[in-house]
Amino acid sequence: MTITPDESRLDGTFAALSNSTRRAILGRLAQGAATVNELAAPFQMKLPSISKHIKVLERAGLIQRGHRAQYRPCALDPAPLEQVSTWTERYRPIWEARFDRMDDYLKTLQPATKEPATKGTTKR
Amino acid sequence: MTITPDESRLDGTFAALSNSTRRAILGRLAQGAATVNELAAPFQMKLPSISKHIKVLERAGLIQRGHRAQYRPCALDPAPLEQVSTWTERYRPIWEARFDRMDDYLKTLQPATKEPATKGTTKR
DNA sequence: TCCGTACTTTCCTAGATGGCTAATTATCCG
DNA sequence: CGGATAATTAGCCATCTAGGAAAGTACGGA
Numbered sequence: 001m002t003i004t005p006d007e008s009r010l011d012g013t014f015a016a017l018s019n020s021t022r023r024a025i026l027g028r029l030a031q032g033a034a035t036v037n038e039l040a041a042p043f044q045m046k047l048p049s050i051s052k053h054i055k056v057l058e059r060a061g062l063i064q065r066g067h068r069a070q071y072r073p074c075a076l077d078p079a080p081l082e083q084v085s086t087w088t089e090r091y092r093p094i095w096e097a098r099f100d101r102m103d104d105y106l107k108t109l110q111p112a113t114k115e116p117a118t119k120g121t122t123k124r
Numbered sequence: 125m126t127i128t129p130d131e132s133r134l135d136g137t138f139a140a141l142s143n144s145t146r147r148a149i150l151g152r153l154a155q156g157a158a159t160v161n162e163l164a165a166p167f168q169m170k171l172p173s174i175s176k177h178i179k180v181l182e183r184a185g186l187i188q189r190g191h192r193a194q195y196r197p198c199a200l201d202p203a204p205l206e207q208v209s210t211w212t213e214r215y216r217p218i219w220e221a222r223f224d225r226m227d228d229y230l231k232t233l234q235p236a237t238k239e240p241a242t243k244g245t246t247k248r
Numbered sequence: 249t250c251c252g253t254a255c256t257t258t259c260c261t262a263g264a265t266g267g268c269t270a271a272t273t274a275t276c277c278g
Numbered sequence: 279c280g281g282a283t284a285a286t287t288a289g290c291c292a293t294c295t296a297g298g299a300a301a302g303t304a305c306g307g308a
Binding site: 139143147170171172173176177180193194195 | 265267268269273274275276
């Protein structure tokens with residue numbers, strides 16, 4: 001439950017997803033494989049930067065690359081995204097239970113495990 | 125479709141989630157609010173480091189903080205996680221359609237939009 | 249054989265990140 | 279008041295990141 005072997009992989013996946021250019025690239029790849037130049041087209045960024053972004057995505061296992069003539073086509077590999085989903089969905093009950101339970105949370109804001117003061121102080 | 129206002133927020137959220145210590149902290153908070161010391165207990169890391177991690181999570185909007193005596197309790201705010209879920213689930217059809225379609229992908233690895241050579245070369 | 253196309257690699261800079269120790273702030277309690 | 283507890287801030291260091299410019303590699307075609 002707590003620590004799965006994929007835990008370490010999630011580091012790289014989340015890091016790769018933390019950049020909007022890279023997310024846009026994935027979005028593009030969601031509708032089919034593409035070459036580096038095609039992926040770069042929508043951006044004002046220079047090619048080498050896109051190349052680096054692609055490498056990050058590749059190392060995160062989010063894309064697979066081909067090798068056709070001088071082209072290095074990219075294809076989306078959704079597997080790490082499935083792990084992201086698995087991780088995230090564990091919290092779904094929490095955000096769905098939020099009928100302004102947030103308010104409750106802030107009132108429950110005294111520590112639970114130990115008893116760090118606030119014993120006789122009543123609330124607030 | 126392409127760019128939503130939350131897009132920018134996702135940057136920080138994904139970045140915050142890209143560290144296993146921070147994900148563990150969220151995991152802990154999923155079962156109730158906690159003080160900084162309580163959150164730090166499972167780690168061998170020093171307090172200031174935990175403090176920084178908490179600040180990252182806070183700036184990403186993933187936790188809300190209270191102020192009770194000398195304690196600064198933390199509570200999970202799942203809202204950004206919901207956005208992560210929304211983003212990720214758009215790819216679910218892709219990873220669910222993978223009845224080893226990956227193989228297909230690798231065969232379809234010629235670019236589609238433009239015609240970068242490979243015209244008379246047939247396949248493979 | 250040489251040119252153009254498609255990328256990648258190398259080197260640079262500026263800024264963020266993750267960890268530490270030491271010092272500081274804030275609050276409660278005796 | 280003075281001490282203990284909770285947590286942050288400040289400073290230091292090593293490493294990583296995002297970008298660009300310039301040079302290098304690899305392949306196809308005339």
